Amino acid sequence: MAPLIVNEIISPDTNLLLALLIGIGFGFVLESSGFSSSRKMVGVFYGYDTTVLKVFFTGAITAIMGILFLSLFGLVQMDYLYIHPTYMTSAILGGVVMGGGFLLGGYCPGTAFSAIAIGKIDGMLFMVGMFIGVFLFAEGYPLWEGVYKANFMGTTTMNEILDIPRGVFALGLILIALAMFWVGEWAEKKFPREEY
């Protein structure tokens, strides 16, 4: 049955309209969770506000379990879903550079859009920086194309490299997330700050 677009249940134009609606849901969740505030975002690295940790991992677990159940009941064909490809060198490098950007800028791209929508000027400046950063990468592309494409591992998944069933990996991740939530709740009590 799903994905609807691949099985031609909806037209490409309807797909774009639904992308808009999905975006509205995404933006609403980001803003109402407090991600339009950089001080709330970065709080996770200082322990005074671990909202990012809780929302991010609850979201990941919900999506992972949802996809597991949908495919179990035959409602979604896993083969048609886009799996993020793994280029190991570039995945590590990207993570490190983005981590720096997150800490200095106080946002990630999605949350910066939600901050801009409610009038945060720092969010707008972050976005200006984003455009510069992507443009610099594009212009210098021949310089780092080799690194960008190094160590390609295809669409490998965690359960494949660990050689365990998907469900077992999901269960493990849920337990790790619960442990992190517990640490997060503890940290918020230990490093209390007023709500921003």
Added chain:
Amino acid sequence: MSEVKKSKYINPYIGGVLLGLVILAAFFISGRGIGASGAIKSAIVTTVNTVAPTHAENNWFYEEYNASHANPMKSWLVFEIIGVLIGAFISGAYWKRLKLKVEHSPKISSKRRLIFAVIGGILFGFGSQFGRGCASGACLSGMSLLSVGSFVTMIFMFGTAFIFAYIFRKNYI
């Protein structure tokens, strides 16, 4: 006074479940996850295509992108991001948070906050290309399908920020 001023946010675990459902809807309907940096890339490529078409043909980055995208601005992520702006605006309006302002720690000036925002944006924009997506596309959506690269990028992203957090504490606390 403080009671009145206090912003209202939804419970983070409920927010997380809702976020997960949004990702699920994206996979169910469109076979792909949510994202953000891809829309910026679309806008950059479109601008270069328009302003310097010869340059776009001579640079592999634009060439590879144009070869796989007929019209960069008529893309899923561009529509999704327009939605994000609308959705966040609705939420901000509902909880009365619509206000033009620079948010920063009382220990630093607005100017310092804005300079750091630009630098952070440049790093994030640059890094998101290596990561083939940002926190939403590469990390969250990729993790939903258990992609190894997504878990690696997520761990290094949070890890790097966590390691260097102490140096920049004045900016936020």
